[in-house]
Amino acid sequence: xxxxxxxxxxxxxxxxxxxxxxxxxxxxxxxxxxxxxxxxxxxxxxxxxxxxxxxxxxxxxxxxxxxxxxxxxxxxxxxxxxxxxxxxxxxxxxxxxxxxxxxxxxxxxxxxxxxxxxxxxxxxxxxxxxxxxxxxxxxxxxxxxxxxxxxxxxxxxxxxxxxxxxxxxxxxxxxxxxxxxxxxxxxxxxxxxxxxxxxxxxxxxxxxxxxxxxxxxxxxxxxxxxxxxxxxxxxxxxxxxxxxxxxxxxxxxxxxxxxxxxxxxxxxxxxxxxxxxxxxxxxxxxxxxxxxxxxxxxxxxxxxxxxxxxxxxxxxxxxxxxxxxxxxxxxxxxxxxxxxxxxxxxxxxxxxxxxxxxxxxxxxxxxxxxxxxxxxxxxxxxxxxxxxxxxxxxxxxxxxxxxxxxxxxx
Amino acid sequence: xxxxxxxxxxxxxxxxxxxxxxxxxxxxxxxxxxxxxxxxxxxxxxxxxxxxxxxxxxxxxxxxxxxxxxxxxxxxxxxxxxxxxxxxxxxxxxxxxxxxxxxxxxxxxxxxxxxxxxxxxxxxxxxxxxxxxxxxxxxxxxxxxxxxxxxxxxxxxxxxxxxxxxxxxxxxxxxxxxxxxxxxxxxxxxxx
Numbered sequence: 001x002x003x004x005x006x007x008x009x010x011x012x013x014x015x016x017x018x019x020x021x022x023x024x025x026x027x028x029x030x031x032x033x034x035x036x037x038x039x040x041x042x043x044x045x046x047x048x049x050x051x052x053x054x055x056x057x058x059x060x061x062x063x064x065x066x067x068x069x070x071x072x073x074x075x076x077x078x079x080x081x082x083x084x085x086x087x088x089x090x091x092x093x094x095x096x097x098x099x100x101x102x103x104x105x106x107x108x109x110x111x112x113x114x115x116x117x118x119x120x121x122x123x124x125x126x127x128x129x130x131x132x133x134x135x136x137x138x139x140x141x142x143x144x145x146x147x148x149x150x151x152x153x154x155x156x157x158x159x160x161x162x163x164x165x166x167x168x169x170x171x172x173x174x175x176x177x178x179x180x181x182x183x184x185x186x187x188x189x190x191x192x193x194x195x196x197x198x199x200x201x202x203x204x205x206x207x208x209x210x211x212x213x214x215x216x217x218x219x220x221x222x223x224x225x226x227x228x229x230x231x232x233x234x235x236x237x238x239x240x241x242x243x244x245x246x247x248x249x250x251x252x253x254x255x256x257x258x259x260x261x262x263x264x265x266x267x268x269x270x271x272x273x274x275x276x277x278x279x280x281x282x283x284x285x286x287x288x289x290x291x292x293x294x295x296x297x298x299x300x301x302x303x304x305x306x307x308x309x310x311x312x313x314x315x316x317x318x319x320x321x322x323x324x325x326x327x328x329x330x331x332x333x334x335x336x337x338x339x340x341x342x343x344x345x346x347x348x349x350x351x352x353x354x355x356x357x358x359x360x361x362x363x364x365x366x367x368x369x370x371x372x373x374x375x376x377x378x379x380x381x382x383x384x385x386x387x388x389x390x391x392x393x394x395x396x397x398x399x400x401x402x403x404x405x406x407x408x409x410x
Numbered sequence: 411x412x413x414x415x416x417x418x419x420x421x422x423x424x425x426x427x428x429x430x431x432x433x434x435x436x437x438x439x440x441x442x443x444x445x446x447x448x449x450x451x452x453x454x455x456x457x458x459x460x461x462x463x464x465x466x467x468x469x470x471x472x473x474x475x476x477x478x479x480x481x482x483x484x485x486x487x488x489x490x491x492x493x494x495x496x497x498x499x500x501x502x503x504x505x506x507x508x509x510x511x512x513x514x515x516x517x518x519x520x521x522x523x524x525x526x527x528x529x530x531x532x533x534x535x536x537x538x539x540x541x542x543x544x545x546x547x548x549x550x551x552x553x554x555x556x557x558x559x560x561x562x563x564x565x566x567x568x569x570x571x572x573x574x575x576x577x578x579x580x581x582x583x584x585x586x587x588x589x590x591x592x593x594x595x596x597x598x599x600x601x602x
Contacts, residue, residue: 003460016508023512025451031520033444038532042601045594051441058445063452063573081460084571086578094560095582099589103597105549108564110465117514118521121531122546129550131473137558141490158575
């Protein structure tokens with residue numbers, strides 16, 4: 001299923017060649033649309049030439065409908081494509097500065113490259129300015145680093161924001177774009193003195209718009225794959241990992257990773273809040289199973305060296321969580337073998353750890369009585385990794401993230 | 411050197427002017443056709459690579475490459491730059507660099523094929539070339555600075571993030587258009 005891991009799959013030279021070809025298509029698309037001409041671009045802001053809006057929004061809705069249809073048909077894994085993480089206020093302030101730069105300079109960085117490539121002198125000066133601006137940013141960002149990292153919302157999408165299905169959001173955006181196109185054509189004719197399109201052009205444009213609208217209605221009806229449907233597609237392969245106990249890691253291995261500086265460990269405690277409050281491993285995040293789905297998008301944006309370990313009192317709940325996370329393509333997910341009970345056997349009970357294949361009893365009750373809810377304020381919540389020298393079969397294999405780790409901005 | 415004014419993208423003064431490198435200047439394609447081509451390229455980018463399109467990231471890396479030649483010590487002391495070129499990391503060893511190179515090549519090839527490869531300055535009719543160049547440079551500085559602050563430019567954020575429904579990208583897009591429209595009145599002399 002797309003997208004593909006180009007670099008490991010093809011090697012760097014070939015992968016970079018593909019990027020070169022995609023860039024070639026991008027440059028061509030911009031040039032044939034007239035984006036090398038700054039007066040044409042600036043005309044957008046005087047309603048004389050609405051090319052920017054028309055080309056950009058046509059590009060967005062065409063790509064969007066194709067992306068979500070591919071996802072609906074199971075051809076493309078939406079969770080593995082790069083969705084720009086939201087840093088709301090830096091984005092808005094940066095956007096306003098860019099708006100000013102647009103009306104003053106007449107280009108944006110991409111269009112200035114195309115202008116430069118077609119020998120437009122203003123494009124050359126703009127690109128030179130853009131490099132200068134980027135240089136100033138690199139030199140000054142340290143003075144407002146807090147702001148630059150503020151209002152972080154992670155992989156936050158419009159369907160999440162509005163609580164609507166993706167198909168409906170796609171339909172509404174297509175509808176909005178078509179209304180804007182209709183208005184843009186009228187504005188151009190009024191302010192820019194452009195002639196009304198010929199009858200045949202008008203008919204073709206309307207037909208294209210209607211096709212796109214119909215495709216988005218069909219998408220809305222068809223829907224996006226649910227977690228259960230995604231799981232169904234991979235269940236055979238993944239259930240085998242569970243049966244082989246390839247993904248259940250011993251408490252001692254988890255502890256070693258917690259103290260491994262190269263790996264970020266996210267202990268996902270999927271028990272209810274009461275259990276979490278009674279006792280949990282230090283640094284564990286409480287995400288009750290019912291809330292797991294909403295936490296998935298943020299897991300997708302964690303760095304490549306993140307290890308997720310699902311934890312419950314035994315393994316049943318944690319295994320359900322593992323299935324959900326695997327279905328949603330969260331990388332490097334494991335289960336704490338025997339759960340909190342086994343952890344306490346190992347670090348609080350003084351029992352000799354039993355053989356790894358029999359640590360689970362299937363009973364999700366906490367076997368250890370606590371007088372009070374101690375949370376992580378218990379010696380066993382944060383054991384000294386050097387005190388015990390426990391043997392275990394290492395199972396964690398940190399895999400390269402499947403999706404891209406940065407957008408066109410890295 | 412000729413100038414392009416907004417209403418007439420094809421100044422048909424002389425036969426010589428209408429030709430560039432022996433090729434006749436063709437008109438731009440219909441905006442919806444251009445947009446559809448753009449959308450298909452964007453979709454293919456996501457489908458094949460999982461990444462969208464971008465431009466400012468590539469420019470950034472070219473810049474850092476030159477900075478690293480001139481002042482490698484400075485790169486290693488600036489947290490923002492270390493990731494791209496700290497130590498022995500080559501800032502050009504990244505997919506976005508090749509995407510950016512491809513963009514320039516694609517623009518060049520299309521410009522040549524369509525007879526639009528010509529040394530000229532695009533500007534409003536009432537300002538000199540020098541003024542236009544100064545404004546382009548100034549606007550470029552703002553664009554470059556803003557693009558890094560917003561973590562992406564019009565293509566990397568608005569276009570790519572917009573198509574995959576990122577909330578931040580849509581907020582950013584409205585901010586860009588908002589900023590442009592808010593100031594358009596004050597700069598009307600430069601474009602009209």
